Amino acid sequence: MATEKLYYQDQYIRNFTTKVQKLDIDESGRTYAVLNETAFYPTGGGQPHDTGKLNDVTVYDVEEVEGEIRHYIEGPMEIGTECVGQLDWERRFDHMQQHAGQHILSAAFEDTYGYKTVSFHLGKETCSIDLEVEELTDGVSFDVEKIANNIILENRPIEAKWVTEHELANYSLRKKLSVSDNIRLVIIPDFDYNGCGGTHPNSTGQVNAIKILHWEKQKKNIRVFFVSGNRMIKQLHEKQHVIGGLTSLLSAPQEQLVRATGKVLQQTKHLEKTVDELKLALIKYEAKELIDGTGLAPGRKTMKVIFKNRPMKELQLLAKSIMKETSSTLIVLLSENESKFQLVCARTDDLDMNMNQLIKQVLPMINGKGGGNNQVAQGGGDTILPAEQLMKALERFIES
Template sequence: MKFLKSEWNLMTTEKIYYDDQYKQSFKTNLVKQDQNEDGRLYVVLEKTAFYPTGGGQPHDTGTLNDVQVYDVEEIDGEIRHYVERSLDEHENIVGQISWERRFDHMQQHSGQHILSAAFEDVYGYKTISFHLGKDHCTIDLEVPNLTEEEVNQTETLVNEVILENRLIEAKWVSEEDLSHYSLRKELSVSENIRLVMISNFDNSGCGGTHPSSTAEVGAIKILHWEKQKRNIRVYFVCGARVMKQLQVKHQVIQSLTSVLNAPQEKLIDAANQIRQYSKNLEKKVDELKNELLTYEANKHIDHAQLKNNQKIVQSIYENRSISELQQLSRLITSMASDVIVFFISENEDKFQLVCTRGKDLDINMKQVLKEVLPVINGKGGGNDSLAQGGGERIIEAEHLMEELMKVSLF
């Protein structure tokens, strides 16, 4: 640990981002370099424009003397800038934040304030959580259901507020001053209270960075919503992300119009026709599969072997699914109630087994399988009439079949 300022224990990092949220570059002095408990290298500065993760807003990124800052967090007033390599302690520090990322976060965060205020003002739906993600944002509303009409009306209102270019102002207040303000939600702190106020629309306690007017939010678009336990989660984007979403969706639609050979307004009809056609094909394929299995079942019955006065159907396959073998074995025993069926499938380095008997027999298939599985270090289960299992392919399939025959007939 290297401390460069002996008086540091009497001060905390000066937060430039609160004085000027538009500050993109700054000069400062290095206070200390250290590693956290995970061995990540970080530096502490006298002042910084880097916003640390907090209040639902992700951290800034950027550089310090061209060294990449990939994470920022605040611990007990100490803002830690996690860097890819150490800094020269004798150099003056020049910081540069990634402005595109910062301004995006400012747009999303202010958009969330506007959207949450609108849902509460119009419908009384309170926001209980907020997440600012890489591609989209979410709020959880304390309400069991949300209608399309409510969403459309709310979206119209928030975009009107944005176009009105209302002032967004941040202000530090004392606990005694709070009586002069109508707050949307209860504060989580009683000291260092910072209010973010949208003129004649919303007052909220917030430690994040925001633009100076609603117009800079650009636009808000609600993407979709879904049930989240007892609440509703609303997905939305603001600012430049709206244009990005529009571009992505436009490209998808253009591709679909070509693939489906239909104009945009007919895409749903075209997709539904293809879906129905696919369902019909699947139904026909299932019917043909059943016909093939019936044919195969009859063929097995015709070639059943008689051993110790017992009819046996046995077969070894490669890479055949156990579900299909179960279906085939059930079909055989439904058509011939006095037959035992043993199927083995060789799948790479494993065996899968199906053991079935007709209803006229009293052989316990589960017990037969249980006695054979140790030969292949296997596991399985089932009941008296049908059992299935699997194990390691450490013997020849023919040897395994012999073991099944031996157990079932003697």
């Protein structure tokens, strides 16, 4: 196909002349044009599509569907129109750097440690490969990254070659091909031989550099995240900006940031523990004040309190503190938090009443959910009625 020849064999084409052969709308209502020749790369092989313009009309997506290259456009066009195609070159060259970087990195992993690449993803900010291995160490990562960057420094040629199935015997391919015709190889001599339809620069030197960022476990594989070329410079700039900010905030040089951050985290944990202890002391004091202020008489009694913006954890701690300081007491604590109710029902050990059953009688009134056990239950719901009305409903259920 003419389209294959143009966008595959001339990697560095930026502008080209073409003609609109077909205009149509796909099943999702998007308008697309099919051209007699194109330099726009369609999504495939782990690589995203090109973008750009046809005359002044924006091309925002490119896909290969049923053997035709569809250019999804944002403006009007007519069949037979001769137009100039213009690629977004910054995007195209970025994809070329990332894709070639993946070839180099995958070859370095396999040649040095036997770790095969089973998939590749070229993302908007970072790229990733999945390695057929269950773990990866810092030493292996550093070693492979160094080998990959040495290949880049050597500025080896990157060749694209169309071959027949019979000619494949002349090449040591890294993986089995999925096609038997229109076979295109991407070759870094004496290093990597791959069947690939993506776009790449003419030499490894144009990849500029590769940096492994981090990795994570993915089922039985390891997913390695990396960047190449201009993305690496961008990552370095962003990280340096963050490090500069941390250096200023922590009053520590870059090489001491980990230690300084660890010290701050330890101090924060200590302060959080102190705050929690003080909160608990205040809640115990509040519980005593509520008991004294309510003037609970001997015999079974009910303590009902409505709060504003009290979190569930505080209501639970307060209920437990009251339970420890009194007897024969049923406790109902209700908090109205913006558009939500928080509710805790509890009783002392010497009462025989099921709090789980009690709370579940009122939760439907507020579209609520919750539950608990015989002694303590909690839940929440929507503030679709006044707090006082909800409390009165609870009183009725308690007295019934």
